[in-house]
Amino acid sequence: MAGLVVKPRARILHGHDWVFSGEVLKVFGSPADGDIISLKDGKDHLIGSAIYNSKSQIVARRFSRRRQDLDLDFFQRRIAQAVEYRERRGVNPRLCRVVWSESDGLPGVIVDRYGDNLVLQTLTLGMDLRKTVIVEALKNVLGSSVQSIIERNDAPVRRAEGMETQTGVLAGETPTETQIEVAGLELSIDLMQAQKTGFYLDQVPHYETVAQHAKGRRVLDCFTSQGAFALACARMEAAHVTGVEASADSVAQARRNAERNALQADWIEQDVFTFLRAAEKNEAEFDLIILDPPSFTKTKGGLRDALRGYRELHVRAFKLLSKDGLLATFSCSHHVTETIFDQTIADALVDARRSARRLRRFEQAIDHPVLPTLPETEYFKGVLLEMMPGR
Secondary structure: OOEEEEOOOOHHHHOOOEEEHHHEEEEEOOOOOOOEEEEEOOOOOEEEEEEEOOOOOEEEEEEEOOOOOOOHHHHHHHHHHHHHHHHHOOOOOOEEEEEEHHHHOOOOEEEEEEOOEEEEEEOOHHHHOOHHHHHHHHHHHHHHHOOEEEEEEOOHHHHHHOOOOEEEEEEEOOOOOEEEEEOOEEEEEOOOOOOOOOOOHHHOOHHHHHHOOOOOOEEEEEOOOOOHHHHHHHHOOOOEEEEEEOOHHHHHHHHHHHHHOOOOOEEEEOOHHHHHHHHHHOOOOEEEEEEOOOOOOOOHHHHHHHHHHHHHHHHHHHHHEEEEEEEEEEEOOOOOOHHHHHHHHHHHHHHHOOEEEEEEEEEOOOOOOOEOOEHHHOOOEEEEEEEEOOO
8 A cells, every 4th residue: 555654743643633745754655646545654653544635735634543445334334433422422413413524533524414414525535536435325324314415515625635616416306495493493594505514503502502691682693694693582582683694695594584483683784894884883782792704714824814804803893782792702713723712802802992701612512523632623612701891
């Protein structure tokens, strides 16, 4: 088997599962992109099997510490282990992330379940080339309860692996709008068009948690997407709810979801930053503001611009909050660490001349498990803040 010899200080020798291009001491056997390769240290000891891609900065991603092939049996075992973990943790089996990439030993493979439908992403070349086998394994493990398997390989990150983006149906029939239940709401989502794989599953536990603070409050839900936070607050008897979203399709879906649940909210199709600037000029005030933006950067190089965006976003939100208002704020940018996020919020409080207490932290849902040895599996963070008198 072809493979790589890694340098003595490579991260993979210290628990990580990736080999970066600058950590390669030698390539042997002329591997092709997408091949399974052996990984060895400088003493010729096997340290695992990996998928290879010379086009990526991450040239190898280990999937086993032994010599292992990516055959049907392997995929069935790994998927079954992922399912068992979620069952043991009490995750809703019909609305969850079934497979979370390296966290479930399948680098670059994401499988989300929405009722009878699965949505698959293969974000690494090695896994994309074995997509047919993965689909067969999903059918064998999850059985007749699955009616369709949809491909949502439209994530820009595929380009880093030299792959094109694409969507389609891999098994079964193209689903019409899919119904899910979240925080006591009946929501309709479009798995073929909506953001990510159809819904923000990493937020599922938090909709109800935030909404518990909404009763009698004037609520502003920024980046409302399909309206889940806004409608959860309306259901908990908020005094008034406003949802702001730049996507016309998402706003239309939010309106349909409001009608489905017989709930009232104002939906505004507008860039959030533009809305916040105008709201400040008009001296608007809210008692609960939710900031749940899409990732502001997918690369470390874009971090500085992302932090400018987060800082402005928080400054404007703080200026709109009532004297004892609440802010629920989230980031799904991996490169914005919890420490950096906290500092950005602190800087924004200073700029806005406000003071706040932190009431709680938020983490990604338990069906998106984090590996301590692989920090990249953790990307989501959030806090709930309560405004307090200035000092």
